[in-house]
Amino acid sequence: MIHRTTGVRAALRHTGALDPINASTDRFLRTVEALTQTEAGGPTLIPPWTRGHVITHAARAADSLCRLLTWARIDVETPPYAEAVSLAEQFPGGMLLTYEGLGHTAYGRGDACVTAKVDGYLVGLKRIRPGATCREGDQGG
Template identity: 45%
Template sequence: MTEQADVGVSVGRACRCPPRSRPPGRTNEGDGSVTTDAHVGFDPAATLDQINAATESLLETAVQFTDADVRAPSLLPNWSRGHVLTHLARNADGGRRLLIWARTGVETPEYPSLAARAEQIEAGAGRDADQLVADLRDSAAQFAAEYRRMPLAAWKRTVRWTRGQERPAARAADSRLCEVLVHHADLGSGYTPERWPADFVQAMMGRVVASFGAREGAPAMRLHATDTGASYDVGAVGAAVAIHGPERSLLAWLMGRSQGLELAVQGCAVLPKPPFLY
């Protein structure tokens, strides 16, 4: 699939999740602060707790799958649930290698190449349910073990993702959390964006909005989260089109995980079409 933006989740692609600081594009009454430093506010222990909780929830879903279930389509075009589970396992391996790079200073590529990554996912997607779950569990445990070996200073060290982006290693932690939460919903097994944690939703909203605002053809709109009071501007500030709804619903719609039926729109007859993310 064509990948259009450095944000979110896509088939066979690591998340480019936002830092744990106030995200760009987010405004609150009395607070106009914005920061984009990838490790400002990053709490390794708290983030690992979030990753572990998200992983346990994912595994609780995966262990219920039969062989027929994992061969059934996921919510992602052209991918079965087996593809999604294999991608998540290989993503854990890739993230672990980036952490090794940051900790040791020895260049350890995330993947040999994009083609090799795609081949690994395709090769593993047809396995039986028990094999898929065991791989998912083992790879997640190895990622967590390497995570715990990271000294504090290593999180600020720059590593390079397969597509060439160079970022602090802290982004590998945020990326892993993003992958697990969003792809869990992509399994189409009852877990939905309604269960995404609030702090993840707030951080991801800022990242998505910043990405849209930097792209030609993105519709100018103001997003208002009715549950948190947060507002976001896509494109020009003060756009005539305003969209209202719960923050999780806004994010799910922007990321293509919802049709936006829970949202209300002002300034036009129908919801504008968000830019293609992935």
């Protein structure tokens, strides 16, 4: 197992497959490190989030990808968004819709259940009930 993982890492480094990811990560970290406390607390285009909220979200998203890679590598279920409930609770009136299927998001990608629930909220302000789950292939709200 260790040799296989090491071999995969070496192959990815050799092909340069990780170069764009490493460059983006370095650029992001340089930008974050250059922020003052005041700037980190500044507004974004997604109120009420500050830049600090966005930075934290990016870090948690990276953690979620690591959990997915762990799941794929050792076949031990490690759901990617363990903090999703907490995130929904951070917003007044926040709601959480769980999607069980492939991909990062299902809205606008042909999943009828997700599209119906999200459109129901966006168009008709119909709240998504606590515990709501759409499974890949579900046909409606």
